[in-house]
Structure formats: C-alpha cells, structure tokens
Amino acid sequence: MLAIETFDQRQGGNVLYKALSHPLAAEALSALAARLRPLAPIALLDPDGIAPALLALAPALPPIAEVYVEDVRAIGREIAGCAACPLTDLPRSAARALLITAFDAERLKARLAPFMPAGMECLSLDAIRLPREMLTVPERYGERRNFATNFAFFRDQDGLSTRLVSANYWAGYGAGAVRLWLRLFAADGEVLATWEEALPAGPGGFAIDSRAVRARFGLPPFTGQLFLHVIGAAGHDVVKYALDTFPTDAGPSLSCTHDANAWPSERYAGLPAPREDERVILWVQNSHAVAIPAGAIALDRMGAERPVAFPRPIAPFATEALDVATLLPGIRWPAQIELRAGRHVVRPRYEVVRGGRTRIAHVNVERADLAPDPTLRALPAPLGRGFLLPFPILPRRRFATIVQPTPMATSETSLPLRLDLFDPEGRPAGSHFLGCLARDHALALDLDSVLAPDALPEGGHGELVYDFRDGGEGNGWLHALFRYADRESGHEAESSFGSHIFNTLMTYRDEPQSYSGKPPGLSTRLFLRLGEGGRQSFTCLIYPASAPWHPRSTTSLLLHDEAGALVAEAPLAIACSGSALIHPQDVFGPDRLARAGSRGYVLIRDTTCRLFGYHGLMDAAGGFSLDHMFGF
Template identity: 65%
Template sequence: MLNIETFDNVRGGNVVYKALSHPLAARALTRLAETVGPVALFDPDGIAGPLLALCPAFEVEGLYVQDTQAIGQIRTGHVARALLDLPQARVRKVLLAAFDAGRRAQHLQTLLPPGAELVTLDAVKLPEDWLSVSRRYLEPRNFATNFVFFRDDERFATRLTTANYWAGYGAKEVLFQHILFDQGGQVLAEWAQKSPTGPGGYVVDSREVRARFGLKPFTGQLFIHAIGVAGHDVVKYALDTYATDNGASLSCTHDANAWPAARFAGLPAPRADERVILWVQNSHGVPIPAGDLALDRMGADAPVALEEEIPPFATRALDVAELFPDLRWPAQLEVRAGRHVVRPRYEVVREGRTRIAHVNVERADLRPDPEIKALHPSMGRGYLLPFPVLPRGRFRTFALPTPMVEAERDMPLRLDVFTPQGEKIAEKFLGRLPRNHECAVDLDDLLPDGALLEGGHAELVYDFRDGGEADGWLHALFRFEDRANGHAAESSFGAHIFNTLMVYKNEPQSYTGKPPGLSTRLFLKLGFGGRESFCVLIYPASAPWEEHSSTDLELYDANGVLLETSRIRIACSGSKLMRPDQHFAPAALRAAGEAGYVLIRDVTCRLFGFHGLEDEAGGFSLDHMFGF
C-alpha cells in the first residue's frame, strides 16, 4: 500500500498529494534526490510519508519534528527526533519538507549543522505559468488535473470531450497542458492548448495527436492540467473509444476521478464468450511493486496478486483470466489497487466488439448507518439509484448491484420500474443480497413483452422488509445489449437522495454548494464522424416534487456562443430519450460543430442523465453524464 493520503469525503482532496505526485514534480523530486545526497529531513507538517513514498530515492539521515508529542514516533521507518537536535546531524544538506517555506527557512538558519545548506520543496514547484493562483502554491485550483486512458492504433482511437465550464465561475482564460505517456511510461509528447475564452467545447482526439507528433501506434495515458481555472479544481470529461478499421466497436466512459484509492469495485467477471481486461495505469513516478496490486472475487477476501512490477506512469493490460481463469458473469471482482492508480478502465471484448467502462472507488470510511432505516418521512423513498431502461423493442437492460464499501456485508434492495410519464409499473424485491451475490436482474424477467417499447427507467432503492443494513453508498453496474447484433454498453454509478427540500447529511447533493441540490447542469457532447449523440434524462424524486420539469436545452458552439435554446418537460419520476437533432435546427447543429455541446439546464429540479453515441452500423455507447 502506497503511504499517501489522497481524498476523503469530509475534507476533500489532499493538495499536498497533488503537489508531490504531479509528473513535473516527480521529475524534479528525482533530480533533487540525486543531487543533495544524505539529508536531515525536517517534517513540520507531517508529509514525510507521502514525500518518501513518491520519491524513495532520498537518503534520509534522520527525521526531525517541532511537535513535542511527535518525538519518538515512527514516521516512514524513522524515529522522529526533536528539531533542537538538528545541529548534530552529520549531513551537508537539510531538507525542509514544506512549500512556500520562506519564513520557516529563516527560522532554521541558526539550527543548521556546520557547513550544511538548507533546501526546501520550493525547489520542486511547478513553473509559475502552470499555476492558477500564484500567490499560494498549495491552492487546490493550482492542481486541476486528471488522467485519461488514451489509445490510437490500427483498430481504435480515443476522443476526450469537455468544456471550459470554469468560464461560468469567472475564469478569463484557461490553458490545458498535456503530457502523453506510452505503455511503458515514457513521454511521447507534451503540448499546451488554449480553451475557448467563453464556455466553449474542448476536444482532444488521439488521431489528431498522433498525426501532429508523428507517433507510432500507442496505448497509454494522457495527463491533463487545466490552468487559469475558477470555481473548482475538478477536470471532468467524456471519453469515446471508436473503431478506425471500419469495425463495429463504439463505447464511452466518464472521467478518471483524479484521486488514487486503496480499492475499487464493480469489475465484472467475463461471460464464457468474453474477455475482460483491466487497464492498470500507474499514476505515479515510482513503480508499483510486484504483489502490490491484486484482484479478489467480491466477498471472498482471498486476493490474488499480480506478481509483476509496473514502471512509473506505465500501462499494463491485465486480463482477468490471468488471475481468475474460471470466474464468470454475474460474479464480480474487487481491485486491490494500493493507492497506485486513479479510477481504472476495463475493456470487455466479445465477438470482435469491444466496450470500455470504469470501476468505482470502494470506500473504507463508511459504516452501516442505522438512521437510513428510519429516515424522516419528508425523505420519501430515500436513496435512489436511477438508470435507463432502453427501448425494449431493440435493447435488453440488466442491473447488477455492486458492493462499494469495504464494511458492506449485505444490500437490502428493491427495483422499481417507471414509464416515461412517471407511472410505476413494476417492482421486484431482491432481498438481502450478500457481498458475494450473483444477482444480475434482467428487466425482461420483470416486464411483459409490450412494456416500455420506447424505453423508461428503473430505480434501485433500499428495502428493509427482511432487515439488513445500509450505508448510503449504493452502487450498481448497468448493461445494455442490442438484441439483434449483440453490441453492448455498460455504466455504473451510485445512489443519492433526489429532489427533497429537507436535507439528510449532504443529500440531496449539490454540484458545488451545500445541500439541497435542486437544479441541473448536465453536459451532452455532440456527435462526430457521422455518429450522432443522444441522452436519457431521468427525473428521479425521493418524495413528490414539481409535477413536471422545466428543462432548457442550450446549444453552444466550440467558442461558447449560445446558438439556440429548446424547452422540454419531463414528468416527475419519468424520463425522456433526447436527441439533439429533434430539438435544434440542422443549420444550428452544423454551426455548433463537432466540438459543440448541449447544456441541459433546469432550475426547478435535479435531473440525472446518461449520454452516448449511435452510428449507422448499429453501434452505440452509453454512460452517465457529468454536471458542473
């Protein structure tokens, strides 16, 4: 397990981690460790652990602290000594483990060993033109970064789509810096690119990158850093994988979530005619040691390790069958990632088609919450996990609940099914699903043949009729299959309380402020290369809310210019399958271009959505949308 702290749901992200793990900082730390030789390490803020985990090349003579209560404690294998003992250290360099260290550095001058020189972490700061807020280095907006699974070869290309949504928070000019790593972790290319000054669309296509830099086929990861941001430090995007060999593959997935975690869950086992490949992408400038990453059959607590080192920033395609050759769908796996990777992608290969999706962070901080069983009546049905039921004339829809908390032992669940008009037409009590369950619900088993031919949606909810526990972190994987050609897509997400004025803890969740979150801002990219975009918008309601939504569809071009607006209404507990060409004029869509997008805006309620693409060959993709 890598000795770092990344993110928790109370304090948010750890900026020190971002500052130490940034690829430019990783290079600078390695150079610093090579030049300073043995050092006395003064650790005033307790960051020696992540510092030495992310740069173990430092040769530490001793670790020194100011806090008298910390003296004698073991930190990263060193017994903490009193700072007043520093003059006796036999070193020529003292490393002050702090950024913006000017005042502290002055205080240390009289304590330096004879002839010793003081160095600080200011030596590994990012260049000033990489910073959004130069006056304070450890400002979260200085580290608006993320990783992207990025591939371009004879069969597939990848395409990142996002928008300069920071313009809505007052950002004047946003610049994206990019570092592209190949499969072995070596840098293939580095470049900067401006985003539109307004809330315009932003696209990075692997085919264009490969042509621009004259690259050979590659599979690796793209590091992206947004500079000049305002409002928040999260880089969100949609990622499409599409065939370049006239093949039938098409899929989309969500952003990587920029924080490495100890465990991820929701990795499906393959069917007998499938391969499931987990793309392990090292997020750090240090290797993943052999045996540090493992897979475990969910609920078995018998992990099987990958006995192979993965170099810094490298990519390893791990076929699930390498470690679990006999495990089959609907069994699922847990990824014991040891905080080495951000949320990884997995790829399902079947009959010449491939689809890509992501696992989710499995939380270690949650415990069963007995109050969920007795929520205030104003919370109605409480936590809901909505998902589309695609038009059943063409598609099958499956739901596989996925344990997403380390302490979770059972999941007492019910499935409710709704028409687009918000009428509940079916329900099924799933029971108290154990952690190692294999319950994948086929909606065909719940509904008669003529139901939801044009689609609808369903919701997983807690149901305690037979007892059980809940933690509020209910997740599931959703799979959609074309009945005729076998093409499939899948997505996963977690539950929230939706559209209640009363609040329970941090629910109903808001995008940026305090709960309740009762408005909508969802991003829908437009199609490209002959592929057309669509989305399924769901109006989930834990308790009765507005009878219909008042949802505006705003069409923007690549420069952030609003071209057209269209109003739609969705029934409470209903849904709508929306295609841009049904709501905007052809001329407006042409003017928006392939980097344009639709902003789905509603100030009366919180909607949830899934977006995707369709092509003329019958391929499609589907994943949950992001909001901002």
Template identity: 65%
Template sequence: MLRIQTFDARAGGNVIYKALAHPLAAEAITGLYHRLEAPVALYDPDGIADALLAMYPTAIDSVFVHDVGAVGQARGGLTARAVTRIGESGARSVLVAGFDAARTVARVAPMLPVGAMVATLDDIRLPDALLTMRARYLDKLNFASNHAFFRDADGLSTRVVSANYWANYGAAEVRLWLRLFDSDGAVLATWEQALPSGAGGFSIDSRQVRQRFGLGPFTGQLFIHAIGVAGHDVVKYALDTYASDNGASLSCTHDANAWPSDRFAGLPAPRPDERVVLWLQNSHAVPIPAAGIALDRMGAERPVAMAHEIGPFATVALDVADLLPGLRWPAQIEIRAGRHVVRPRYEVTQNDRVRIAHVNVERDNLRADPGIATLPAEMGRGYILPFPILPKVRFRTSFQPTPMSTAQTNLPIRLDVFATDGTRRGEKFLGCLRRDHGLAMDLDGFDVEQGHGELVYDFRDGGEADGWLHALFRYQDRGSGHAAESSFGAHIFNTAMTYRDEPQSYAGPPPGLTTRLFLRLGNAARRSFAVLIYPASGPWHRFSSTTLQLLDGAGGLVAEQPVRIACSGSVMVWPHSAFDAADLAAAGPDGYVLVRDQTCRLFGYHGLMDQAGGFSLDHMFGF
C-alpha cells in the first residue's frame, strides 16, 4: 500500500496530499532531487516524510523530527532522530519537508551541519498564477482538483459537465487548468479554460479537445484544477460517455471524491453475457508495482493480484475475468487499490452496448455504532438510502446492497417501497445479510408502477450498523436491453432532530434543510431528466416547495417552474417539458436547471435518454 495520508484534519483535509500529487509538483520534484548531494538529511516538521518518499522515492540517509513523541519512530523507512542532533549527521544536503518553510529553516539554521545545502518543498510550489490563496500555500482552495476518465476512441466520446458554483460563494474569476494524459501516462495537452463570471454551466468535450489539439484516438485521464475558487474546494461534475459513431451506448457517472483509497467496493461481477472492465488510472507519478492492485470476491478474503505494473499517470483496462474467472453476478468484487488510484470507473459491455459506472470508497475507519439500533422515536426510520423505481412498463429496477466498510460483516436491511404520491406500497425484510451475500432483487413484485424504494436498517434478526449503508441500483430497458446503474449511501433525511452529523444540507443551524441540485440540459438527440425523491426519516412538511430554475450559460435566470412533491414521494422531471422551446434556446448549450428547495432536502438521480432505447443514470450532485 502506498504510504500516504489522504485526509488530515490538522492540515485541512487532504491538502498536503494534493500539493504533493499535483502533476506540476511531480515535474518539479525531479529538479529538486537532482540538487541534493549525498549524504542527505530530511527534516520532517509536518510528518509527511512517508508520503513524500512513497510518491517520490529518493535516497535519504537520516530523518529528523522536533516532536519528542516521534523520536524513534519510523519515518520514510528510517528511524527518526531529534532535530537537535541534525548537526551530527554529516549531511551535505538538508531537505526540509515542508511548504512556506522560510521561517522553519531560519529557526533550525543554527543546528544544521556546517556548509550543508538546504532545500525545501517550496521548490516544487505551483506557479503563483495557479494559486487562489497566495499568502498560504497549503490553503485547501489552492488545490480544488479532481480526475476524470476521459476518452475519445472506438466510437465512444466523453463530456465533463458542471457549473461555476464557486460564483455563489463570491468567486469572481474562475478558470480551469487542465492536463490530458494518454493511456501510457504521457501528456497529450495542457490548457486553460475560463468559466463564466456567474454561476453558469460549462462543459469539456473530448471530441472538441481532440480537434483543438490535433490528437488521434485516446483513452486516459483528465486532471482538472480550478483556480480563483471560493467556499468550496471540491470539483464536482457529471461525465457523459456517449457513442460518437451513432451507436447505441450511453452512460453517465458523477464524481466528487478526489482522493485515493486503500479499497473500493460496489464492483459487480459480470453476468454470463457481459464483460466487466475496471479502468485503473494511476493518480501519481510513481508506478503502481506489480501486485499493487488486487481483486477479491467480497467477503472471500482471497485477493488475486495483477501481475504487471502500471506506469505514472497511466490508464489500464483490467478485465475482471482475468483475475476472477468464473465469478458471476450477483457476486460482488472488492478492489484492493493500495491508495494508488482515485475512485475508478468500470465498464460493462453487453450486446454491443457499453455502460460506465463508478465504484465507491470502502472505508477502513468505521466501527459499528450501537446508537443507531436505539435511536429514539423522534428520529423515525433513521438512516435511509433512497433510489428511483423507473416506470415499470419500460424499465426493470433492481438493487443490491453493497458492503462499504472493512468492518461491515453483516447488513440488517429492510426495503420500503413508495408510490410517487408518498403512499407506502409495501416492504420486505431482507435479513441480516452476510458480507459475502449474493442478494440482488428486482422491484417487479411490488404494486407500484413508478416511485422509489428506500433501504433502511432493521434489527429484528440482530446485526450491526454504522450509518454507511450502500447499494448498487440497476435499471434495464425491457425493449432495447440497455442498462444503467448507480450507487450511493444512506443519510438521515428531513427530521427536526439531529444525530451526530445527520441530517446534512443545513443552511444555518438546524432545522433548516435545503436543496440545491444540478441538472444539465440535454439536446434534441439526448434529452435530460431527473427523478427527485423527497425521503423523510420522520414527519416533515407534507409537500415540498421545490422550484426548477432554468439558468443560461452565464448563470442568469431564464425561467422557473414550481414542483410539488409529496413527503416520501417522488417526481420525474423533464426540462424539455417543464420549459418552453424559447426558454431552452435562451439557456443555450451550457445552460442547466438548478433544483432549489428551502424547506427540505431532496435526493435525486439524473441522466439522458435517446430515441433508440438508450439512457444513462447516476445520482445528482449539489453545491
């Protein structure tokens, strides 16, 4: 496993990791290391020696710290010594593993070996032009970044779609620094894109990028770094994969998680007529070693490792059948990723149709919470995982609970089913599922033509819960056979009472739940839609007070329409039906719909639908 810490509350989230992992830092580190003359002493004031040397290995002869409690501990593969002894090291070079390090160097200068050259990580800083907060380098707003699977090959193209939501927090001039890597990790193009001054939409289309830079077919990753942001350091987007050769493939994934994980889960094993490929994108400048990635049937604890390494920033397609032959749906696959990759995508090919979806971070820092089983009546049903039931006449809806923590050995779950008007149409206790369960269930047996389901905890047969309840939701067109899938986790929704950090989406102190969801616009060939769900753990407002706001590419309001959703109900929204043609034309190709509600928190799924039986679906994101 790569010895990196991707979340550190002391440093403001994963800022140090992002500062080290940036592609421009990776380029600069080579020059820094070239200046170091052996023997080299490393002073580690911020405790990042392990991450630095894991991501950028180099020969270090000694490591020094100022924390008495850290003396004698392993740092970067060496035993840490007191910084007061650094003068005895005989080092000809001292590397101070810190940013904004001038004052640190001045303070330890009397202790350093006489004549030693001193270098710091300020040598690998990003240029000032790429910084939002120049006064403090390790400010989280300096590293609002993410990765995207990006492809224009084999008749498939990709399109990143989002909005300048930073403008809502006061950002005036936001732009993107973009770098495209090919499958070997080579840089294909680097460019910048200015965003609208207001909260307007934007897109990055692989076909346009390919034409702009005269590129051939490519499959790789796009690194996105937002500059000039405010209020929010996460780059959120929807990624459409569509057939650019008039084929039938269409899919959508959403992303916001920009950090690597030791494990990921929610990868389905293939059906007999499917091929499942996991796209592994090395997020770092250091190779992933042979056996650095492994797959395991969930709960089996018999991981099978890849035999070859993956180069820096390279993208590799791994057919899961190569490592786990004969494994079939409804078995689930756990990815042992060793913190080498940001949340991967997987691709399912079935009857010449391709769909893309994402796995989720499997947490290793959770334990069972006995308080969930004894929540007071005021919390109602507690944690809820809502998902849409698409119109039964056309679609088959199915789901599969997915363990999403290394500590989850059982899942005590019940399914509740609701019609669009909020009436409960049925429930089914699914049992206290084992980690290696093989349950996958469709909704055809319930008396509901359209609506939504909710997975909730049910302890009638015992079991444990930690609040991190996840599931995979799969939808299939009964006529065309096209499928789409999404996955997400549970929250407590719409109660006046709180438990730990739930419910979320408060504007101000509770109770003050709100909704702000992004719904992109489609076009004549592929129309966008959303399923908006009003889940409620306990009694809340009888109806939502939802507004669909149509914004143009500059963030200006073009039109708005009210929508009323019953508590525990849902609605399917089509922008081309909600707004007239003139308003949609005024919104333009980068316009979008903002779903707003200041009385409750809605949860939604969005996608595109064409006339050939193709559609896409993933959960919506808010800002």
C-alpha cells in the first residue's frame, strides 16, 4: 500500500498529495534527493505530517537519521523509521542538513535559524515548487486551485482515437485567463509531449483530440495517459470532462467515459467478468513517478477474498494492459471483479472486446470509510423513498437494458434492493424486489425478463432503492452497472454510478447533494457535448424524486458555441419521476448546431429541481456510447 493520504469524503482532496505527486514536482524531488545525498546524515522536521507521503513518492531521498516535531503529542512517535524528537533538541543534532517537509517555509526557517547547529544546511519543499507562472494563487502554494489536475486515458492506436471534451466552466465563477498545461505519457511512462493550450475567454467548449496531438508533435501510435493541469481556475479545483473513444478506420467501435476522479484509492469495484466470447482488459495506469512494485496490484472475484497479484512491476506513469483472464481464468459474467490498487492509480478504465467491437468504461472507488447505517432501515417519512439510483431505459424496440448491483464499500456484505420502473411521464411501470443480495452475488437482471414485450416501447427509467423486507444493511453508497445492447447491430455500452437522495426540502447528512453550498441541492447544471465526425449526441434526462416535488421540471436547453456565446434556447418540462430522451439535432436543427461548432455544447439548466443525466453518441454503423453526465 502506498503510504499517501489522497481523499477524505468529509474534507475533500489532500492538496499536499497533489503538490507532491505533480509530474514537475516529481522531477524536482529527484533533484532535491541528489542535492541531499552528499549532506547525509539528514534530519527531518515534519510540521504538517506529510513525511510518510513524501518518502513514499520520493524513494531516492537519502535515509533519515533524525525526525523533529513541533507537537508535543507527537514526541516518540515513529516517523520515517525514527522516534520523533522535540524540536527543542535541534541544537544538539548531529545531522548536516535539515529538510522541512512543508511549503511556504521561509518564516519557519527564519524562526529556526538561531537554534540550528553551526554548518547545518536547511532546505524545505519550496525547492520543488512549481514555477510561479503555473500557479493560480502564487501567494498561497497550498491553495487547492493551484492543483486543479486530473488524468485521462489517451489513445491513438489500432484504429481507435480519443477526444477529451469539456468547457471553461471556471469562467462562470469569475476566472480570468485560463489555460491548460498538458503532458502526454507513453505506455512505458516516457514523456511524449508537453504543451499548453489557452481556453476560451468565456464559458466556451474545448476539445483535445489525440489525432491532432499526434500530428502536432509527429508522434508514433500511442496508448497512454494525459495529465491535465488547469491554470487560472476559479470556484473549485475539480477537472471534469467527457472522453470519447471512436474509430478512425471506419470500424464499428464507439464508447465514452466520465472524468478519471483524480484521487488514487485502495480498492475499486464494478469491474465485470468477461462472457465466454469476450476479453476484459483493465488499463492499469501508474499515477506516480515511482514504480508500482510487483504484486502491489491484484484482482479478486468480488467477495472471494482470494486476491491474485499481478507479478510484474509497472514503471512510473506507465500503462499496462491487464487481461483479467490471466489472473482470474474461468471467472465469467455475471461475476464481478474487485481491483486491489494500493493507491497507485486513479479510477482506471476497462475495455471489453467482443465480436470485432470494443467498448470502454470505468470502475468506481470502493470506500473503506463506510459502515452500515442502521438509520436507513426506517428513514423519516419526509425523505420518502430515500436513496435512489436512477438509470435510463433506452427505447426497448431497439435496446436491451441489463442492471447489475455492485458492492462499493469494503464493509458491504449485503445489498437489500428493489427496482422501481417508470415510463417517461413518471407513471409506475412495475416494481421488483431483487432480494437481499450477498457481496459475491451474480445477479445481472435483463429487464426483458420482468417487462412485457410491449412495455416501455419508447423507454423510460428505473430506480434502485433499498428494501429491507428480508433484512440486510445499507450505507447510502449504492452503486450499479448498467449495460445496454443494440438488438440490431450487437453494439453494447455500459455505465455505472451511485445513489443520492433527490428533490426534497429535508436533508440527511450531506443529501440531497449540492455541488456548491450546503445541501439540499435542488438545481441542475449539466454539460452535454455535441457530436463530431458524423456522430450525433444524445442525453437521457431523469427527474428522480425521493418524495413528491414539482409536478414538472422547468428546464432550459441552452446551446452554446465554441466561445461560450448562447446560440439558441429551448424549454423542456419533464414529469416528476419521469424522463426525456433528447437529441440536440432534433431540438435545435442542423443549422444552429453548425453555428455552435464541434466544440459547442448544450448546458442543461434548471433552478427548480435536480435532474440526473446520462449522455452518449450514436453513429451510422450502429455504434453508440453512454455514461453519466457531469455538472458544474
């Protein structure tokens, strides 16, 4: 396990982790280690408690001989293999150099100067700071907006290309000039290219196309990862995007995934086992400048507790295509696979290869900080049905819909679930108790098995909810994988996400979740990218309600061009507990979409209720993609 603290659900991300793991900081750490080695023995002052993370991410640092702490409660604690000494012992140190594991440390260095032994050199993590021009808030290095970063799976190889799409949503929070610092890593972890791109001055859309990057830098075919650093961010430090994988050789494949969730986790879940005629490839992408040791990555059949380790090391920032059958032969869908990642990677992608087609989706963070919540057995009446996990049912004449609940907490041993179905107007279309599922369950419910052939011909949506009639426990972190199959072309797409409490004035803990401010979150701001290269975008918008809410939504579809200017607006009213399947070309017409351009987008806005959405693309070859949307 990599000794780093990355993300806490209560406090958010650890910005010091991002400051240490940034690719440029990693290079500077190597230089700092080279500078310190001739000065051994080394003493360490750890005012912020980040020494374990520093040593994990900078193994080239010389051994630490002494550790000093300011907090009297930390005296005697083992840090970096040493018993921590009080800082008042510093004058008697035998070390030749003191490393302060903190940024913005000049005042601290000045305070210590009278107490340092003669000849002792004092250094701090200011030696690995990013250049000033890369900082959004230069005067406060630990400010979150200085490290608005993320990774993306990025490929231009074997007839498949990738296109990352988002918008300068920071402009809506008052940002001035915003630009991207980008670094592309090859499969072996070597740097292929480093460059910057300016974003539109307003809330305009932008795209990074692997074909354009490859042509710009004269690159060979590649499959690796793209590191993004947003400079000039305002409002928040989260970097969100949609990533399309599409064929460049007239092939039939098409898929999309959500952003990578920039925080490495100990475990991930929601990885499907292959069917007999499939290969499932897990793309393991090292998120750090230190190698992943042999055996540190492992796969396990969910609930088996018999992990099988990957036997080879993975180089810094490298990408490894791991065929799950090599570690877990014989395991077949609908079994699920758990990834033991040891905090070495951000949310990985997996690829399913079947019948000449390939599709890509992502696993999700399996939380280790959750315990069963007995309150969920009898939530107060104002919360209605409580936690809901909504998902689209695509038009059944063409598409099959398959639902697979996925355990998403290490403590989760049961999933007591019910499936509620609704037509587009919010009318109930059936309810099915799925049982109290075990952690190692193998349920994948094809809705064809519970719906009449003529039911929901134009689709609708379903909601997974807790149902404790047969016992079991819940934690509010309910997840599921949703798989869709085109009955005509055979193409498939899949997405996974988690539950929330939706559209009620009453709150429970941090629900209904709000992306800005305190709960309840009762408004919508969703991003829908437009199609490109003959592919047309679509979205399924769902109006879930834990308790009765407004009879219909008051939704606006706002078409923006590449500069962020409004091209057109269209109203939309979705019934409570209903849904709508939207194709921008049908709403706005080809002329307005042409004015918006390939980097334009639709902003889905509603100030009266929280909508939940899934988006995708469709092409003429029967390919389609689907994943959950993001808001800002």
